Amino acid sequence: MTKNIMIVGVGGQGTLLTSRILGGVMENAGYEVKVSEVHGMAQRGGSVVTFVRYGKDVAEPIVEEGQADVLIAFERLEALRYANFLKKDGVLIVNDWRIDPISVVMGTAQYPENIIENLERTHTVYRINAMEEALRLGNSRVFNNIVLGMAAKHMEFDREDWLKVIEAKVPPKTVEINTKAFLVGYEK
Amino acid sequence: MSEKKMMLGNAALARGAWEAGVKVSSAYPGTPSTEISEELVKYPGVYAEWAPNEKVAAEVAIGASFAGVRSLACMKMVGLNVAADPVYSVSYIGADGGLVFVVADDPGLYSSQNEQDTRRVCRAAVVPCLEPADSQEAKDFMKYAYEISEKFDTPVIIRTTTRLAHSQCEVEICDRVEPEDKEYKRDPFKRVMMPGMAKKRHLVVEQRMKDMEEWACSQPFNKVEMGDMTIDGKKIGFITDGIPYQYVKEVCPNASILKLGMCNPLPRKMIEDFAKQVDVLYIFEELEPVIEEQVRAWGIDCIGKELFTIQGEYSANMIRERVLGMDLGIEPTPQIPPRPPILCPGCPHRATYSVLKKLKLHAAGDIGCYTLGALAPLAVVDTTVCMGSSISSLHGMEKAKGHDYIKNWVAVIGDSTFMHTGINSLINMYYNQSHGTVIILDNRTTGMTGHQDHPGTGKTLSGETVPAVHFPTLIKGIGIQNVKVVNPFDTEELTRVLKEETQKEELSVIIAQAPCALLKSEVHPYKVQPLPEKCVHCGACLQPGCPALTKNEDGSIRIDATMCNGCGLCMKMCRFGALEQVKA
Numbered sequence: 001m002t003k004n005i006m007i008v009g010v011g012g013q014g015t016l017l018t019s020r021i022l023g024g025v026m027e028n029a030g031y032e033v034k035v036s037e038v039h040g041m042a043q044r045g046g047s048v049v050t051f052v053r054y055g056k057d058v059a060e061p062i063v064e065e066g067q068a069d070v071l072i073a074f075e076r077l078e079a080l081r082y083a084n085f086l087k088k089d090g091v092l093i094v095n096d097w098r099i100d101p102i103s104v105v106m107g108t109a110q111y112p113e114n115i116i117e118n119l120e121r122t123h124t125v126y127r128i129n130a131m132e133e134a135l136r137l138g139n140s141r142v143f144n145n146i147v148l149g150m151a152a153k154h155m156e157f158d159r160e161d162w163l164k165v166i167e168a169k170v171p172p173k174t175v176e177i178n179t180k181a182f183l184v185g186y187e188k
Numbered sequence: 189m190s191e192k193k194m195m196l197g198n199a200a201l202a203r204g205a206w207e208a209g210v211k212v213s214s215a216y217p218g219t220p221s222t223e224i225s226e227e228l229v230k231y232p233g234v235y236a237e238w239a240p241n242e243k244v245a246a247e248v249a250i251g252a253s254f255a256g257v258r259s260l261a262c263m264k265m266v267g268l269n270v271a272a273d274p275v276y277s278v279s280y281i282g283a284d285g286g287l288v289f290v291v292a293d294d295p296g297l298y299s300s301q302n303e304q305d306t307r308r309v310c311r312a313a314v315v316p317c318l319e320p321a322d323s324q325e326a327k328d329f330m331k332y333a334y335e336i337s338e339k340f341d342t343p344v345i346i347r348t349t350t351r352l353a354h355s356q357c358e359v360e361i362c363d364r365v366e367p368e369d370k371e372y373k374r375d376p377f378k379r380v381m382m383p384g385m386a387k388k389r390h391l392v393v394e395q396r397m398k399d400m401e402e403w404a405c406s407q408p409f410n411k412v413e414m415g416d417m418t419i420d421g422k423k424i425g426f427i428t429d430g431i432p433y434q435y436v437k438e439v440c441p442n443a444s445i446l447k448l449g450m451c452n453p454l455p456r457k458m459i460e461d462f463a464k465q466v467d468v469l470y471i472f473e474e475l476e477p478v479i480e481e482q483v484r485a486w487g488i489d490c491i492g493k494e495l496f497t498i499q500g501e502y503s504a505n506m507i508r509e510r511v512l513g514m515d516l517g518i519e520p521t522p523q524i525p526p527r528p529p530i531l532c533p534g535c536p537h538r539a540t541y542s543v544l545k546k547l548k549l550h551a552a553g554d555i556g557c558y559t560l561g562a563l564a565p566l567a568v569v570d571t572t573v574c575m576g577s578s579i580s581s582l583h584g585m586e587k588a589k590g591h592d593y594i595k596n597w598v599a600v601i602g603d604s605t606f607m608h609t610g611i612n613s614l615i616n617m618y619y620n621q622s623h624g625t626v627i628i629l630d631n632r633t634t635g636m637t638g639h640q641d642h643p644g645t646g647k648t649l650s651g652e653t654v655p656a657v658h659f660p661t662l663i664k665g666i667g668i669q670n671v672k673v674v675n676p677f678d679t680e681e682l683t684r685v686l687k688e689e690t691q692k693e694e695l696s697v698i699i700a701q702a703p704c705a706l707l708k709s710e711v712h713p714y715k716v717q718p719l720p721e722k723c724v725h726c727g728a729c730l731q732p733g734c735p736a737l738t739k740n741e742d743g744s745i746r747i748d749a750t751m752c753n754g755c756g757l758c759m760k761m762c763r764f765g766a767l768e769q770v771k772a
Binding site (some may be wrong): 059083107 | 194196219220223298299351354355356357358435437441503504505516517518519520522524525528529530532557560563564565636638733737738739748749
């Protein structure tokens with residue numbers, strides 16, 4: 001049975017690295033893995049999506065509407081934008097963080113209220129303010145590994161499987177802080 | 189023992205080229221093809237470079253092929269238009285050392301100005317075209333491409349798409365082969381395309397395609413997978429190519445499938461035989477009905493674009509809904525604020541555009557990050573056609589309506605785009621006596637594709653330091669006298685220069701020079717923070733549309749310290765001293 005993971009966020013938040021860590025863990029577990037990424041224009045502060053699929057035989061590299069087992073959202077509005085990709089029994093992990101799109105900044109659109117509360121009515125939702133936690137660790141940039149840690153708890157792999165791949169994929173100087181960050185999310 | 193590795197489609201193409209023994213590669217960056225060169229340059233025994241444009245890149249590869257080695261040029265699909273001149277002619281000339289062009293299409297327009305289909309060009313230029321469907325095939329097909337190129341004396345195009353280029357899967361790693369360099373023998377009847385020679389070569393080209401069509405019916409890259417899937421008692425079959433094959437496999441693993449790894453020439457007999465074995469034949473191909481038109485022309489009944497779109501990326505859900513008639517019960521995407529890409533915090537283009545906006549100047553735009561200046565709130569870019577078009581289209585406007593008509597216009601073009609094809613247009617403005625103002629948005633890199641070097645940066649693809657093309661000297665060398673270099677963050681100076689130059693009865697070039705805020709070499713020693721006690725909630729600082737700034741409920745300003753690069757543009761907008769620069 002193929003499992004479908006999606007990571008959504010705002011360009012520059014590091015969805016690529018997260019998808020590659022996910023892909024690495026599943027590859028080590030002996031699954032066939034496909035990862036699909038977004039490069040180029042969309043990365044410039046736009047809405048970004050990456051897909052990770054794993055199983056015995058994986059054909060298409062993308063996750064489609066109604067197919068995601070796990071949706072990892074680095075921002076609330078992006079969680080809402082892609083919530084219809086979740087399966088009925090899918091799990092949403094959301095960073096309780098707001099980044100205003102330019103239309104909201106300029107006052108021509110409203111940032112929706114109570115996004116997470118509304119999503120909780122129809123989906124299984126786990127939330128964390130990873131930015132706050134990351135700042136507590138002293139490096140805002142590791143927030144994505146905190147979110148990943150929380151997601152990892154709801155997946156089938158062991159703690160050590162994740163730590164091994166994080167060590168291999170993040171820049172060597174940041175292994176310690178990224179490991180710490182992952183564990184903050186994992187142990188929540 | 190074989191080793192397997194997760195690889196992007198683009199990384200696998202690079203690996204394939206290396207394993208095939210490629211010695212020379214040239215390219216101009218373009219999403220989604222850029223990473224091929226960035227990966228290939230890491231391998232030993234390959235010379236890989238950034239060329240100023242795709243035409244140059246293709247010609248470099250052709251030259252290396254003349255010299256008897258396997259060579260490569262990579263580009264996105266619109267780059268193939270730039271390279272069309274050499275590609276159409278080298279089709280007649282053929283290949284000495286294997287000659288391959290990788291051309292990356294962008295169905296769904298993730299990062300492009302149109303949705304053109306390279307397979308159309310392959311047919312028009314009479315060049316064989318291979319289409320891999322995952323990273324493993326990307327590597328394997330690269331090796332086939334060199335064998336085909338040398339066997340049939342032809343250039344070969346490998347057509348990829350965004351989804352293939354930027355997806356990863358496991359790839360089996362092999363060793364490099366070292367084919368012997370071909371010996372050069374003078375043969376002007378083959379390599380000099382004058383009418384007398386080209387007439388004869390055209391016959392060779394057409395025969396070559398006929399020979400390949402028959403040969404391709406028995407090659408491993410075209411394969412039939414017979415299945416037993418039926419709908420309403422009718423046996424269904426798909427003809428498909430590239431990534432769409434994966435969607436078919438996802439939904440209909442038991443259907444009969446003819447997977448075409450080569451879409452030009454099409455293997456006629458293979459297609460006819462396959463069509464006979466199914467009751468309903470679907471042609472499932474992204475973008476243009478290239479396969480479908482040919483299949484119909486052979487008198488074979490099929491279902492194609494009446495069911496599937498010409499526009500956009502395909503999906504498995506498309507098959508579930510339109511072939512299987514499933515109601516997927518998908519919730520509609522909620523009506524929420526969109527999040528289009530925007531200029532980054534600290535981007536020097538934002539500073540230039542905020543001045544253009546204040547002066548109510550229109551900009552003829554070009555291709556790069558700065559195309560984003562067409563969107564609110566800056567909204568100063570009025571037109572964008574293709575690489576280099578800003579300068580020439582401004583010239584055309586002046587010739588249509590006179591100089592006064594364009595005194596509230598400028599052309600804006602990035603440094604890399606200026607090197608690509610902008611320089612030709614500027615020479616035309618000088619030669620044909622235009623008076624317009626051209627701004628080179630010089631951020632010292634090719635920004636949108638992710639920081640590639642170009643002739644103006646003083647670095648090559650391999651990281652070597654080389655003499656940089658000095659823009660003021662180059663432009664003055666053309667004969668243009670009015671050349672000004674301005675730091676766009678000095679908005680007062682830029683305002684003064686723009687007011688002066690746009691009114692002059694002479695051609696002017698302003699080089700707005702400040703490095704891309706995301707360049708690794710850039711340190712940002714400052715951040716900006718608000719001083720709420722001085723803020724009158726006027727919102728002037730928000731006007732340039734920096735994503736680091738947001739308005740609080742009460743109208744005061746919040747700056748996201750994790751995003752701010754401390755460029756200080758917002759401070760310049762504030763007349764009340766309500767923002768201050770502090771050490772980061």
